[in-house]
Amino acid sequence: MAQYQIYVTYKQGIFDPAGATAERALQQMEFDEVNSVRIGKYITLEVAGAADAATRARVETMCEKLLANPVIEDFRIEEAQE
């Protein structure tokens, strides 16, 4: 079994509504030192089979087709350390 961590973030310049809301909320609480909040996704994926190049290529396809929206989001895949 292979495990991957996937980080999905909005591309630079794309508006992040959840991040902007959290940023404003923190600033209006006691945290006026906050400059910026961006909220992406942190995905843990377990797949059957070896953690080889073929599996990784399939994980990349999963990101492109379903887990991320390539029009507005970037993604980064890391093999999980055991």
Added chain:
Amino acid sequence: MAQYQIYVTYKQGIFDPAGATAERALQQMEFDEVNSVRIGKYITLEVAGAADAATRARVETMCEKLLANPVIEDFRIEEAQE
């Protein structure tokens, strides 16, 4: 300015509806090797000031009060490497 990465994940045993939906969708596409998908949050936070212990403690409080729900979620804070 200090930058932090925050990883928010559901606690073990807590149902993750978005993860379960993605898992089923991938399995019904061509990806039947998928065993498990869990979807958490990946937050990038920029705050004014030095990246010292006091700032980190405040970031921890931000997580407890707003960025995570401590009842059902765990969080992990990392200082961003430049």
